[in-house]
Amino acid sequence: MTRIHPTAVIDPKAALDSSVEVGAYTVIGPHVAIGANSKIGPHVVIEGHTTIGRDNSIFQFGSIGGVPQDKKYAGEPTRLEIGDRNTIREFVTLNLGTVQDGGVTRIGDDNWVMAYVHVAHDCQIGSNTTIANNATLAGHVYIGDWVLLGGFTTVHQFCRIGAHAMTAFTAAVSQDVPPFVTAAGNRAVPAGINSEGLRRRGFSGEQIMAIKRAYRTIYRSGLPLEEAMAALALEESKVPDSAEYIKQLREFIASSARGIIR
Template sequence: MSRIHPTAVIDSSAELDSSVEVGPYSIIGPNVTIGAGTKVGPHVVIDGHTSIGRDNTFFQFGSIGAAPQDKKYAGEPTRLEIGNGNTIREFVTLNLGTSQDVGVTRLGDNNWIMAYVHVAHDCQIGSQTVIANNATLAGHVHVGDCVLLGGFTTIHQFCRIGPHAMTAFTAAVSQDVPPFVTAAGNRAVPAGINSEGLRRRGFSDDQVMSIKRAYRLIYRSGLSLGDATAALAAEELKSPDSAEYIRMLREFISTSQRGIIR
């Protein structure tokens, strides 16, 4: 218990690994579990039915697992689940899920969540994302792996951001952003692919070029979205080394409920 500051308030029902550190004046509620190696800074509140994995770092003044900002919420035992190796910076808010969705807000592994980010109820965030300062995710937003959300990005409820996508500073996203695509502006429009991010993650030059060709089919060919989707299926056969990425684009577009940014 020497890792727990004497001013921290921890409910006796909370389950903390013996290696967890808790800073001054932090508060941890009764339905919280925290895994090995996690560090909770000063003045952090962790509440609700919240499970936190290993080796996470919470900086000061975070609000983790609070009730969702949804008038329909009536105290149901919904959850917040946080994986391993995440960095949660100052003044971040991560809310519980609601019974209007799957009932769980999720954050995967090795994410870098910068100051003042808000993640609303029922959001599903993958792994290895970077969410920059003051980004705001409304309820039910899905964010894929390896996404970068620029500072002050705002995302409308129920939108999806595909893996390896990127949003520019102050992007206002009201429709789905396909995988690999960069979104910019208010309202956000496509602005090419996240080619530099792909190269940093080990994509070959040929794979990046194949994804660029797929992007042109969707956005520069003049084809209808249905015809572009069919053309993507043909492109998969021509580019076996990149087929899984082209398929990812095609399937994302085909399953979009809000429509993609255009």
């Protein structure tokens, strides 16, 4: 039984593994490569210099590898790279990168991208994330591993969201969200740590408490940010089982160009 529907339009130059399934009326361009056991639903358009790994599922009406919504884009051969085992639901739009950045939009492995999500040019999404319905990422956004974005979350260009962070429904993120932190509101503000997510991923009670204490140092102690950072550095030596997480939090804040949500 054929795995490619006879109504699909696939350029002869496209590189599809023999195990790839393609649904009715899907269009795949010449610079597309798709890995083993990936399933492309009906009415999907995949174009641009797009590489898709193995075991991905892309549902109907997706627009994958479209040109950036950036007036500076002049047809340069920029890229979209998608890893393995991602689920990309209906009406998702994933755009190519631009030469003004690294030239690539990148999505890692094992991500769950729900319906109507938009990922703009040059975004970098890690692995094991969940991006709920209608979330919108502007250009140059960074999303760390294990992040959960609530439905209708909007993220301003150049913002970063650190690993294991979470945004609430309709959060409007205009500054960086540190690792482990929950962001809520319009404009988004800190609302505690993502305790439940950390428990589900196997963090111990002691590790979660250490992260919570670090959060309180940053957001509840009343210390200026520089002094809070110094206090975190001292805390690392006191909690060896959690030192890597406090260091991750501290280094993320230190490298923030836009500043963190406060």
